[in-house]
Amino acid sequence: MSSSMAFFSSTTPHLPSFSSSSKTHFPINPFLSLKTQRHLFVSVRATENGSGAAIALEVKKDSEVAEEGSNGVPVAAAVEELGVKFEDPKWVSGTWDLKQFQKGGATDWDAVIDAEVKRRKWLEDNPESSNNDFPVVFYTSIIPWWAWMKRFHLPEAELLNGRAAMVGFFMAYFVDSLTGVGLVDQMGNFFCKTLLFVAVAGVLFIRKNEDIDTLKKLIDETTFYDKQWQATWQDEKKE
């Protein structure tokens, strides 16, 4: 307890003396490894916290912290805590066993999608080591295209078509009341056709309020790298 207290007090970062404080971290680790594994795990976390703030300084000096073999933290011990693996009766040798997903004679693809979603969510929260003896060989392309369409595309398409229809009806009524031009005659007019194109594109690309910002950012992103490369030529034009 007192040693861990001393350890935590030594992690307060003193930026100018980073190089000296880093040397005091590592000799303490083997000491702590004699205690329970929990302490070692906590000490590894504290190391990152202490050095995280000072990492900017370390990099600017392009320093290399040399570790001698005796001080090296054995790889296995540090990550012992995170040992829980993903397990599921339907997950057999690195892929989903489709035979266990049968419903009425055919594979229940929705259930496969649900199972994969759960697995990915689990792995995002508890990352696992990749193992050569138990490789993951499940590819989402095994699920047929119509299963994806039925589940994801069709509801969204219904929504968007509904929006487009509502917008279209209201715009047609609005233009008709202003100009007296009926729907059939509107379709022959170039300006109306442009409005129609804008309406469809708007419904397709702007589905949430945030999409307007996202689109603006995307446009910036596509040209940003080019601008960074062209920067050196701005000098030449000025001369």
Add this chain to the structure above:
Amino acid sequence: MASVALKFFVGLRQSSPENHRSSVTVISKSLPSNQLHYRRLNVIAGKSSPKITGRNLRVAVIGGGPAGGAAAETLAKGGIETILIERKMDNAKPCGGAIPLCMVGEFDLPLDIIDRRVTKMKMISPSNVAVDIGRTLKPHEYIGMVRREILDAYLRERAAGAGATIINGLFVKMDKPTDKFAPYVIHYNEYDGKAGSAGKKVMMEVDAIIGADGANSRVAKSIDAGDYEYAIAFQERIKIPDDKMQYYEDLAEMYVGDDVSPDFYGWVFPKCDHVAVGTGTVTHKPDIKKFQLATRLRARDKILGGKIIRVEAHPIPEHPRPRRLSNRVALVGDAAGYVTKCSGEGIYFAAKSGRMCAEAIVEGSENGTRMVEESDLRSYLKKWDKTYWPTYKVLDILQKVFYRSNPAREAFVEMCADEYVQKMTFDSYLYKTVVPGSPLEDLKLAVNTIGSLVRANALRKEMAKI
């Protein structure tokens, strides 16, 4: 007009076999006098610069890494008085250490410099789907893994052999010239071999400077080159048991995922007798140790029982500096920011840019007989941008599309299973040209990519609902 004259006189010369691949090196050879007629058309830019009498052009190359070594060698071979200033001759730089196949040929590297030939790679997605790539490699194709201290020293020695003077010293600052063709004065501390000594202050007059001093370049600061965004690459060298090392004999691994890096990847690269496990990030630098732990966790079963023998970190530029050139000072390599996105590759581009800049100086100065001007160095920038812009842009697009989020990374790994993708990727990596493949295959690839991205994103939306 100048380029027409160029093609004309290249055709008249007898180009030697090894220069076929890079036609530029043809120019650096000295030209016979009966072709002076064409040469006058060529060097219109240099015409206004005065001839130097009594001595050759003096150029200082600051920094002795691949960029500096390649530049110094080309300058010395072109007849220019070259000095190369390097602060640490035995510097074992933290580096991935991968060089493409074309570098071995283009720079005539001896094969014993290469510690390992990587012919297989494994990409591992966030959900641990592992894809093997490398099936499409021909038997003579490989990615070379080198130790930086050996490669850098070899290139420097070759430069010395060609006539460059290698100085162990630290560049401090430069005095800009007051006149149009007046020399630069560089200040450096020359080390005399005694450990810990600050070195003797030396001043030297030079006509041009090539800044090859890396990511924290002092030359760049002197010419107000501006800053760039940079990634932190953090790496631990781990000595693993022999049976585990057998697996990494000729295989490198790439781990992608939010746990490993939010905008880059984690790697396990085999070195001479150990592996380097590391990761990098641009946007979340304070969390780098957390990412490193996650990388080690993902590779845990394969590096179990290993001992960390070294911990190192270094900055990687993400894009070129706003100003890569100022009057007669040019930046090359990491100092200029020539590291690709997506893969973070820099050694080849450093060496090539050093060589290209040196060639431009040799040509503009007519083998050291005339003074160079800014326009001569600008021709190096023009050539560089024209040759490698497609490569950089394609890698930038790949990074933006596939390193965005976990679904994008899953799609990325799925796409890598495709043979056409593997062939295209390796061809463009090993030979540094963006080869347009067959349009039909490209269309199929585009459809498959969109399909993968849509599937992965759909799964992610479901994940958010849980």
